[in-house]
Amino acid sequence: MPPTIAKSNLFLSNNVSVGYTFTLAIPSDYSGDFNGKAYLMETDQMPLNFRTAISVEAMDGRYACSLQVFLGSVMVWSSGHVSKFYTSDSCVLELTKMGDLRLKGVNDDDIGWRTGTSGQGVQKLQLLESGNLVLVDAQENIKWQTFNFPTNILLLGQRLSVATHLTSFPTNKSSSSFFSFEIHHDKVALYLNSGSNNNSNNYKYSYWEFQPSESRNLTYIELASRGLEFFDDKYRNFSQIFAPYQDSARFLALDNNTGNLGLYYYSPYKDKLEASFQVLNTTCDLPLACSAYGICTFSRTCSCIRMLARDQDSSNGDCNEEFITGNQCGKDEVGIMLELKDADSLLKNATSMSNSSKTRCANSCLNDCTCAAALYSSRTRECMFFDMVRGVKQVNRGSGLSYMVKVPKGRIGKHKKRALQKWVLVLILVADGIVLFLVLGGLGYFLVWKRKKRLRDMNCSS
Secondary structure (H helix, E strand, O other): OOOEEEEEEOOOOOEEEOOOEEEEEOOOOOOOOEEEEEEEEEOOOOOOOEEEEEEEEEEOOEEEEEEEEEEOOEEEEEOOOOOOEEEOOEEEEEEOOOOOEEEEOOOOOOEEEEOOOOOOOOOEEEEOOOOOEEEEOOOOOEEEEHHHOOOOEEEOOOEEEOOOEEEEOOOOOOOOOEEEEEEOOOOEEEEEEEOOOOOOOOEEEEEEEEOOOOOOOOOEEEEEOOEEEEEOOOOOEEEEEEOOOOOOEEEEEEOOOOOOEEEEEEEOOOOEEEEEEEOOOOHHHOOOOOOOOEEEOOOOOEEEHHHHHOOOOOOOOOOHHHOOOOOOOOOOOOOEEEEEEOEEEOOEOOEEEOOOOHHHHHHHHHOOOOOOEEEEEOOOOEEEEEOOOOOEEEOOOOOOEEEEEEEOOOHHHHHHHHHHHHHHHHHHHHHHHHHHHHHHHHHHHHHHHHHHHHHHHHHHHO
């Protein structure tokens, strides 16, 4: 059954004034596929203009309310990108007379999101042709703007500085990790973050980096029609990631599912937005290409680490059942490191230990409650520690790399025991089958012999 989508078009040019209020009703009964939108503002450029909507979406047994900006059918900004606002009965968008834009429930005490611009002279909410949703005063000075609060998309003309970054969250509800695209003074990089976005103890692993050739301090980047431009502290453009097509880039996006970064343009022939360039081009270069405790093989398919270690067939299922999560302590839970030779990790920027032996590397991980796996290089004698088992890929023989995974105590023995039990069961079944065959065969032979003897006796008597 397709999702229930309620849409309403209430286009009021491209701006609304203070005192504006709009209420979107929420269904009294929960419907897991409900997705209601009311479009409030739009720009007039074509094709693919920008629109602003208030949205109510069914999520985890509740209804989430948010303010959103769309380019065509693509959501390019949302007030609920990081933190959801759940409400019942009604979702209310209000631009107060004091200039504060906020989302709330029926009661004023139930405020789920706000701009915090009360008393700053705000006169109206305006949607610019750039897709920037702004609050301005009587002199058109911007007091608040969505461009200062990026989500996973950077629009044409929007800047990203060292103080801001793009974030995207995998749609898999069981995943506690998220992606980020961040700016540093010497590079830009993609990261896989372990844990919650608000957790200060997150582990951050880079899986792609780009360093400009010029040795200048990178201050900010800006999306231009030709691609992504880099600027130094004197606002001079000194490097660029070019879009391969002549068509103007409309936005840069960090994909929620794969963590890939791409430039997107509008194709008039297909009447939709398409990727013109992506920084990662192969499956095994994506950090979450395989499930936890999976490895991306030379055939670009996923196999469970336990199966590859025992030379069994690949599997695309859940590989987590044979291992622990890596954040348990105690002698009863941890016992051994399962080694996978000639395997590397896409994840860099991990905690490391230099001038180490393989044994020391393994023992250090075993004794660390947060360590789930370790990567050891016999060539550099470096050991890297990970709190998750993701981004593992096969490499050529002779690499000197060993990927070691923490395994519960007795797990390897259980593998062998289960295998032995299976062979014993097979042997028993075969033996039983042979015995049954011999018994039935002997019984059949006896019946045939007895019948022939009776016929001979009858012939002799006649």
